[in-house]
Amino acid sequence: MMSKKRVAVALSGGVDSTVAALILKKDGYDVLGVHMLLYTSPLADESAVCAERICRTLKVPFILVDLRREFERYVVDYFCREYQAGLTPNPCVACNRYVKFGFLLEDARSRDAEYLATGHYARIKRSVRGRRLLQAKYKQKDQSYFLYTLDQMKLTNIIFPLGDYSRAEVERIAYGEKLPRTAKSSQDVCFLSRENYRSFLDQRFSSSAGEIVDTMGQLLGRHRGVASYTVGQRRGVGLAMGDRAYVIKIDSENNRIVLGGEEELYSGGAIAEEVHWVCGEPSSVAGVTAKIRYKAKEVPVRLSLDGASATAWFACPQRAVSPGQAIVFYREEEVLGGGTIKSALPVGEETAG
Secondary structure, three states: OOOOOEEEEEOOOOHHHHHHHHHHHHOOOEEEEEEEEOOOOHHHHHHHHHHHHHHHHHOOOEEEEEOHHHHHHHHHHHHHHHHHOOOOOOHHHHHHHHHHHHHHHHHHHHOOOOEEEOOOOEEEEEEOOEEEEEEOOOHHHOOHHHHOOOOHHHHOOEEOOOOOOOHHHHHHHHHHOOOOOOOOOOOOOHHHOOOOHHHHHHHHOOOOOEEEEEOOOOEEEEEOOHHHOOOOOOOOOOOOOOOOOEEEEEEOOOOEEEEEOHHHHEEEEEEEEEEEEOOOOOOOOOOOEEEOOOOOOOEEEEEEEEOOEEEEEEEEEEEOOOOOOEEEEEEOOEEEEEEEEEEEEOOOOOOOO
16 A cells, blocks of 8 residues: 655644644645744744644644744845835745745654645646646635746646635635634734834834935935835925925945935836746746736736746736835746846837837
């Protein structure tokens, strides 16, 4: 009789990873419940308690993996460093790349687990080109945007059990199986807990005040530090102006915040760096779409590739393209890859056809 394949399931204490573990157990896997200790807070403690309770209910081993040092280095320090440089970081992408599918995957292998599973809403499909990363069946909950850094080697050892489920179906499964109470959902940036991110950053480094100017360079006022602002921001700028003014550029080199009107927020394209392709660089860039942030709609793009860099011209101008954020490229439901936005390009003649 063949032994059951062992899978380590990353249990956050929430409903999604709980149902992922249940599905895999019912499918006959030898399930290990693994909870990552990433930071110290009451919310983190609650999540660990919930994860352990879930393991007892499912009758699977509970393993606590202390990754606080790694999380601090690869996610929290990165988050602070990017904001200090006037960029808008994406800590979830960094966490997936280095922590979940880096250190946690290595830990799973050390426990003789063939696979690591998470509660992400995404799919993996085998093809002649290798393992393809696909969007979730139900786009309302699709989380493939955060996973573009996965490579072929890692995809062979990863399972996404929820890729074909809607969130409503997952909740019905949890209710029908009478699973224990799960932890409350964390904010977009989990380690901030209930803190304001600016307060968190103020505790990490000191900011230098500087000038707020308009697009002509005219002085409008003073800012309290570039880390306190993001592209597209209107509220909290600290200036009383007759017309609506938005942060359209963060000039960290000159320690300046540039304000402009709504129309000046739009860009015709973006330059990306540190570009990663899931199945290798595509032989054709026809039919490619892109998302400039998680909740943005996909837009057709015309791509020009140059090694680890890419220039994407949008079919229609996009609002508040933010350096530091991820831009992710798709063809239909497949995630081709993505990179980090280095700069936005002005609206002009170069648009996608």
